[in-house]
Each structure stands twice: as C-alpha cells, then as structure tokens.
Amino acid sequence: MSASVEEELALGGIETMAAPKRAEPWMRPVELLAALLLAVMMLTVLANVFFRYVLTKPLIWGDEVASISFIWMAMLGAALAVDRHEHLRLTLVVQKLSPAWRERAEVLGNMVVALFLLILLPVAYSYAYEESYVTSPALGLPMTVRAAALPVGIGLMALLAVIATVRGHSLKLVLGCAVLVAAVAGLLWLGKPWFASIGNWNLPIFLGLMVGLLLCMGVPIAFCFGLGTLTYLTLATRSPIFVMIGRIDEGMSSLVLLSVPVFVLLGCILDATGMGRAIVNFLGSMLGHVKAGMSYVLLGSMFLVSGISGSKVSDMATVAPALFPEMRRRGHSNAEMTALLATGAAMSDTVPPSIVLIVLGSAAGVSIAGLFTAGFVIALVLLVVLAILARWVARKEDMTGVRRLTMREVGRAGIVALPALILPFMIRGLVGEGVATATEVSAIAVVYAFIIGVVLYGGIPLGKIVPMLVETAAMAGAILLILGTASAMAWALTQSGFARDLMTVISGLPGGWGTFMAVSVLIFLILGCVLEGLPAIVLLAPIMFPMARQLGINDIHYSMVVVTAMNIGLMAPPIGIGFYIACKISGASPDAVMGRIWPYLAALLVGLAVIAAVPFISTALL
Numbered sequence: 001m002s003a004s005v006e007e008e009l010a011l012g013g014i015e016t017m018a019a020p021k022r023a024e025p026w027m028r029p030v031e032l033l034a035a036l037l038l039a040v041m042m043l044t045v046l047a048n049v050f051f052r053y054v055l056t057k058p059l060i061w062g063d064e065v066a067s068i069s070f071i072w073m074a075m076l077g078a079a080l081a082v083d084r085h086e087h088l089r090l091t092l093v094v095q096k097l098s099p100a101w102r103e104r105a106e107v108l109g110n111m112v113v114a115l116f117l118l119i120l121l122p123v124a125y126s127y128a129y130e131e132s133y134v135t136s137p138a139l140g141l142p143m144t145v146r147a148a149a150l151p152v153g154i155g156l157m158a159l160l161a162v163i164a165t166v167r168g169h170s171l172k173l174v175l176g177c178a179v180l181v182a183a184v185a186g187l188l189w190l191g192k193p194w195f196a197s198i199g200n201w202n203l204p205i206f207l208g209l210m211v212g213l214l215l216c217m218g219v220p221i222a223f224c225f226g227l228g229t230l231t232y233l234t235l236a237t238r239s240p241i242f243v244m245i246g247r248i249d250e251g252m253s254s255l256v257l258l259s260v261p262v263f264v265l266l267g268c269i270l271d272a273t274g275m276g277r278a279i280v281n282f283l284g285s286m287l288g289h290v291k292a293g294m295s296y297v298l299l300g301s302m303f304l305v306s307g308i309s310g311s312k313v314s315d316m317a318t319v320a321p322a323l324f325p326e327m328r329r330r331g332h333s334n335a336e337m338t339a340l341l342a343t344g345a346a347m348s349d350t351v352p353p354s355i356v357l358i359v360l361g362s363a364a365g366v367s368i369a370g371l372f373t374a375g376f377v378i379a380l381v382l383l384v385v386l387a388i389l390a391r392w393v394a395r396k397e398d399m400t401g402v403r404r405l406t407m408r409e410v411g412r413a414g415i416v417a418l419p420a421l422i423l424p425f426m427i428r429g430l431v432g433e434g435v436a437t438a439t440e441v442s443a444i445a446v447v448y449a450f451i452i453g454v455v456l457y458g459g460i461p462l463g464k465i466v467p468m469l470v471e472t473a474a475m476a477g478a479i480l481l482i483l484g485t486a487s488a489m490a491w492a493l494t495q496s497g498f499a500r501d502l503m504t505v506i507s508g509l510p511g512g513w514g515t516f517m518a519v520s521v522l523i524f525l526i527l528g529c530v531l532e533g534l535p536a537i538v539l540l541a542p543i544m545f546p547m548a549r550q551l552g553i554n555d556i557h558y559s560m561v562v563v564t565a566m567n568i569g570l571m572a573p574p575i576g577i578g579f580y581i582a583c584k585i586s587g588a589s590p591d592a593v594m595g596r597i598w599p600y601l602a603a604l605l606v607g608l609a610v611i612a613a614v615p616f617i618s619t620a621l622l
Helices: 025-054 063-085 099-133 149-166 171-190 192-196 199-217 221-236 240-255 255-273 275-287 293-309 314-329 336-349 354-366 367-394 407-432 438-456 462-496 496-509 511-528 533-550 556-572 578-588 591-615 616-617
Strands: none
Touching: 025 063, 025 171, 025 438, 025 462, 063 240, 063 255, 063 462, 063 578, 099 171, 099 336, 099 354, 099 407, 149 407, 149 578, 171 192, 171 221, 192 199, 192 221, 199 221, 199 462, 199 496, 199 533, 221 240, 221 462, 221 533, 240 255, 240 462, 255 354, 255 438, 275 314, 275 438, 275 616, 293 314, 293 336, 293 354, 293 367, 293 407, 293 496, 293 591, 293 616, 314 591, 314 616, 336 367, 336 556, 336 578, 336 591, 354 367, 354 556, 367 407, 367 556, 367 591, 367 616, 407 438, 462 533, 496 511, 496 533, 511 533, 511 556, 533 556, 556 578, 556 591, 556 616, 578 591, 591 616
C-alpha cells in the first residue's frame, strides 16, 4: 500500500480514480493536518511503549489521545483519497465502455457518491452531538471532540464529490444524470411498501444487485457498501440510519486498527530507503547460481519483504525491478515471471505484518499474536509448493555465464541486508510471544526502520517526509473507510437473520466440518476475485466465524484457510484484482500471463487443500 498509486492502476482490475495527485489547492491545509495527526498518533503510541515497558508506568491518557488522532486522521485521509482520486474501485466493466459511456458512468458515480454523503452528513452531525453527553474517562473531554471527525470528513468528501461531478463535464450531461438519479430514487421511494413486504428478499436486491451494479459503474468500493446499506435500511427496514453511522465509526476506530496506517508508513520507509532491495540482493548472492535460483530468490524475497511492508503492492514493486532483468536473461518469459510474482504475492499475505491478518483479528475476535505465529508456517507451506513447481518450469533454464559468488561476496551482501532481515523476525517475535501489541510493534518497527534506513541505506530526503505522511494518511483513510462501510453492511446482514439462515442451510449439508470448510473456500475464492481482501473479511468474518466455532473448527486454522483462499482468488484471472496489479507492475500483457498462471494457481490450491485438511499445520506453534 505504500507503493505509488500508479502501481495499482491495473487493466480491468482494482484501480484508483486516476487523476492529479491533488486536484484542489485548498486541500493543502487538510493534507498537513492529516500528516500532523498521523505523527501525533505515532508519537503517542511510542510514548505508551516507553512509559509501559521502560518506566513501568502506563500512560493513562495515551490510548485516548491516540484514538482521537486516529479517527480524525482516518476521516481526513478518506477525504484526501477523494481529492487525490485514490479510493479503490473495480474497473473491469467501465474500461470496456466507449469514452462517452465511460464519462456518463463517471458522472453518475460521482453523483450517487455525493448524494450518499449529503444524506449521511446531518446524521453524522447528530451522532457527534449525541456524543457530547459522554465524557472520556482519562482526559475528561466530551466525546464530541472525537466524533466530530465523522461529519467533518463526510462534509469534505461530499464537497469534493460535488466538485468532481460538475467539473470538466457538460451541463447537459450533468443535468441528464441528475434527472436519472432523481427518477431512480423516486421509484425506489415509491416502492418502499413493496420492499417492506418481501422481507429478506431485499438482501439480494440491495446488498447484492445494487452493490454489484455500483461496482460495475466504477463507484469506489467503500461507497458501494455504504450506498447498498443505506438504501436497504431506509427502504426495507425500520432501523434508523443513525445506527449505520455508529457501525461505521466502530468499524473504523478499533484500537487494533491503529497498526494499519503505521504499517502502511513502514512500507513507505521500506520503499524510500531500499531496505527491500538489500534483502533481494542477499538472497540473489546465495541462490542465484543454481537452476531456478532466481525463481527461489523471487519467492524468498516476497516472503521476507512482505514481513516488513505488510502490502502486496509494495512487495511486488520492490522485487520485480530487481530480479526480472536477470530472469529474462536466463530465458524466463515476461508472462512466466509475472505469474510467479502474482502467486508469490498471494503466498506471502499471511506473513506478518499482514494488514489482512490484523483486520481479521479485529473483525472476528481472533488473537493477532496467534495469526502472526501461524501465518509464517502457512506461507512456508505455500512457498514450498510454488518452489517445487518453479524448479520444474526452470529445468531448461540457460545458466550460461552464471557465476557462483564467493563466500566473501555473499558475506558482504549479508552484512548489508542483516539490519533489514532482522525486522520481519522482530515483528513476528514481539507480537507472537505477546511481548507487545501489534500497534506497539508497528510503531517500534517504524522507528527502527527509519533509523536503520537513515544510517545504513541512504536515508530519506527531508522533502519526502511530509509527502510520505500524507500518502500514508490518504491510503489508510481509504482502507479504513472501506472497513467502516463494510462493517455497517455486515451488521445489516446479521440483523436481517441472514447468518441464522445460512447456518441452517450449511448445517443441513452432509459432511460436517469438511463440507463447511469446502463451502468457505469456495465463497472466499469468489469474493477474493471480486473484492480486495479487507472488505471481504469484514463482511463475512462476523457471519462465518461463529458457524466455524459451532462446528469445532479452531479459529486460527479457519483464519489461515479463508485468508489463503481469498488471496488465491485475488490473483485468479479473468477477474482477480491482484492479477492485474501484478501485470501492471511487470508491464506484461494480461492475456499472455493468463495462460501461464494456472499451474501456479493449481499449486497454491494443492497447498490450500493440505492446509485445510491438516489443522495441525496452522496450530502446531500456538
């Protein structure tokens, strides 16, 4: 996530709303404020660590300051993501349209986003006002100080969405789209009695068809979930929208999620200092002389680098430029290398600090320390099956002119890479052993990486620090808004009785936990193709995990299975979002890669089958 936004512009996959980095000059103060809040949050977390572990006197007000800074940073970051066109959306359908129809879809999308935000704005204001009656225990502040972030962020996003709707488009087009939106809204309102009479059939209408249609139109994922939930609650239930705001707040502001922007920042530091490249060079010095050696280096680099950045995009953007030239010289086709890169990214997403694992732990109530411990083992299983296939593919690799480096050269590369190599094991060790929380470890890791990067890896120019903080705030805001709206949608699904009905259906299937596991794999494979991992996790974790527990499936085992299935779906063409990101980063044709990736996906599915069938693999080290 720390990689530049352009690296995520994927042909037909998930894409940011491509445009200038900052469309509105008046948003510059918001950028600086978001960067300042991120810095305050970081410093508060570090102060908590110092007072708790060094002075053994916990900072009583620390969590409150961090929480207030966090929600304000998240909402301002979400507004920055609108301004910078960095909210994630699906473009598979929109890119197949003619330019004229694509423009119509863009205006319609911006218009429904603006309408959604304007409807939500007064409700968010009321929510913030109601919070004034609650006082924070440590600082004694009215909670409005914290909750006011919601109407401010929603108001900024609404203003930016309105500007995006009218700017650069003809008046005729804007008015035509406005009439269409008004007509559809009117028809839906007139149909309210009918919607109220059909009960849970509203779920596929609003949370299925409507969300799917908005996704196809290119509406950002966060707003698709929000619009689907808002229309469902308004037209098909008696639940007040006020509850939705509370769920969005809760979904965005869990203290566990403080580690998300910090690990995003860690990925930025990794990119800026070249720590990832040092790891790649060290592995290359050890394995580059053997057949399939560069493939091993690619997989090993993805494994280790992901343990620093927590981001698939950052991992691929770091590894590909360093290895592809030599692999190409040895006879690997661009399509073959991209297939290995994409499936290597799928393999590495269970390696801590995986943001997906952090979000899963928060959404499903699963121990993050346990997830981090098991994630290493699961990634190793997948690494082995991919390495076996890579060795077979490279059996005719051209090794002409390949020289084995001397021990002195390997040692020199190892010394350079050692400080970077320590970081992923430090993160896993501190969290896995319960020494510190994921949030505390993420803050420690940022300080460590920053100091090591400055001292040993060339440092970070002062002029890049503020843009790095702004980039982190915008990307974190986009992620957290998805989590907030997905949390509201998951609540609506649960309240409707969907979870109970689904449990009834699944419990009636033969085969017990094995059938449930197979159904879960299928569901998360499909969702992984259509959605990025975070919203899929937040949507289904509250529904699927209670069912898994009733069937006696260990939380950690089930987590490893669903995360692995989701990541395989993410890289599966022709829909998989991550597949197109990998193609964009490598510059390969998706059509060419599509023909070469299936054996690697099959290898991952074999690994997934082993992981699902043998719970001991996930729980051995717990």
